[in-house]
Amino acid sequence: MLFGIIDHKEIDNINILNATKLALTNALSELSPKPDIILVDALTKINTLGIPYISVVKGDANIYSIAAASIIAKVTRDRIMLEWDSIYPAYGFAKHKGYGTAFHIQAIRENGLCSIHRRTFIKENWLNSKEGNGV
Numbered sequence: 001m002l003f004g005i006i007d008h009k010e011i012d013n014i015n016i017l018n019a020t021k022l023a024l025t026n027a028l029s030e031l032s033p034k035p036d037i038i039l040v041d042a043l044t045k046i047n048t049l050g051i052p053y054i055s056v057v058k059g060d061a062n063i064y065s066i067a068a069a070s071i072i073a074k075v076t077r078d079r080i081m082l083e084w085d086s087i088y089p090a091y092g093f094a095k096h097k098g099y100g101t102a103f104h105i106q107a108i109r110e111n112g113l114c115s116i117h118r119r120t121f122i123k124e125n126w127l128n129s130k131e132g133n134g135v
Helices: 008-014 016-030 064-087 102-111
Strands: 038-041 053-056
Touching: 008 016, 038 064
Parallel strands: 038 053
Antiparallel strands: none
């Protein structure tokens, strides 16, 4: 199975939307044979290496292949977070998978940011509030 994976540093550098587009382009560059057409979930202005594409709003809710790709991407990300959990156990990545849960926010308050935290997802006052959103 082929995946396009972009690391946290690149996401911080180019933003999550552009990283998503880059991951798709990278995956397509390795794909053989090339598909006749690509269905994507609401992305536009993407480099599909000349392969035509159809952008479907709410594609993951309406197109089985897009839904399946979304599930595979989530499971893959969760597995990566399990690996990070073994390196940074104080942050609980195995439990919250990197989402801004109360536990994750508290772990950051107590331990500071670790090397894999995406700095662009941290708001200046975020760590001082009771609620967080996205790490």
